[in-house]
Amino acid sequence: MEFLTPGERIKKTRKMLKMKQLDLQGEKIRRNYVSMLETGERGLTKDTANYLAEKFNNKAYELGINLNIDSSYLLMSPKDEALKYCMDALNSDITIELINSVIEISHNYDLSDIEGEALLKKGNIYYDERKYSQAVFNYIDSLSKYSEIENNKFDAYLFNKLGLCKLNELFFAEALLFFNKAYFLSKINNDLYTQKHSVYNISLCQRKLHEFDESIEYADKYLFLCEKSTDFINYVYANIVKANCYRDLKKFEDAEIIYLSLLGEFSSSREPTLAYVYNNLGLLYADVEEYDKAIEYLELSQKIRTEVDIANLDSSLISKAGILIKLGRYNEALILINLGIDLANKYSNIEYVLKGYYMLIDIYSETGTIAELETAYIKTLKIAEEKSDYKAILDIYNKLCLMYLNNDMTDKAIEFLNSHLIHK
Helix, strand or coil, rough: CCCCCCCHHHHHHHHCCCCEEEHHHCCCCCHHHHHHHHCCCCCCCHHHHHHHHHHHHHHHHHHHHHCCCCHHHHHHHHHHHHHHHHHHHHCCCHHHHHHHHHHHHHCCCCCHHHHHHHHHHHHHHHHHHHCCHHHHHHHHHHHHHHHHCCCCCCCHHHHHHHHHHHHHHHHHHHHHHHHHHHHHHHCCCHHHHHHHHHHHHHHHHHHHHCCHHHHHHHHHHHHHHHCCCHHHHHHHHHHHHHHHHHHHCCCCCHHHHHHHHHHHHCCCCCCCHHHHHHHHHHHHHHHHCCCCHHHHHHHHHHHHHHHHHHHHHHHHHHHHHHHHHCCCCHHHHHHHHHHHHHHHHCCCCHHHHHHHHHHHHHHHHCCCCCHHHHHHHHHHHHHHHHHHCCCHHHHHHHHHHHHHHHHCHHHHHHHHHHHHCCCC
């Protein structure tokens, strides 16, 4: 995109209004002066810009055109015009194509603040589309661009977003590093918004890393910082993380007290967050082998999510399938698992894709054919390799090869090891 000098803008506006240079002359401005302005031989003053703006607006009025320009428009340098274009674009309903244009223009015109903001917003678009690897690249580029101009205003926010990307990709240790950095910076910069979110995310990550006492500590920190009336959803989430840690620590009564107390705080029976409470309460009852209660609450979660939160329905389906497996109801479980995996793939929920495949492995190990079990192992292995989860990779290698050997498929085991170990 080309941006104009003041002279080029005068010429473009004049031609658009079908005016000659002579039409612009007056007491203080002659035709040859207009010519020098348009070629850049003379600089445009504010007084002259005011005079020309009035001439252009009057002519536009005669032609029935609503022009309404002022001196500031005519005085804009190419860099000023580029800045205006970029700012207008960033405040619109932005697309990847438009934002790429802003990044290119802001880079060419040395608008580093704008380029940093555009990269941040591009990262957010990819994050919202669950394209976490692409989001990470843009967040890192945004951090780098802001660092060049010593602007650290968005550092805490960006580190928190980087942590969320890694958390969604199941890289929990890496995510925790980013969240800790975000928490540290947010306290320095008095950024309460990011401080609250990073504290909650630290708690969530620590639970995933089985650091349960630390997770409870940070959940309590979040609950101290938040206002339940304005942060109700995150208030519920933090309480659930805390309750889940009690479940993990086998403190089932403490967990149940939290879940049941949350149920009484909802004003609607169709809120997605309520489904989250039902889901976890169902898992608690499964832990203590109260399977009828567990299924009851998971079906309540499933009902809400089917109606208003389809993106998280995979969790309800796969959680319920886990109980059906314990009850030996494999055919019902298979239906739910396959539906859950399809939804988890659609919404890029790697955690539940993996959980689903591991459940398929459990079922096919008991009742399935060798081909079905092999397919489940291979699909699980592919995800583990994409995550560079070497512990899971080694575990699947061992189990798959053992399956081959136990079924007199030695050649298949050797072929698998040759293709996966030698070339990795």
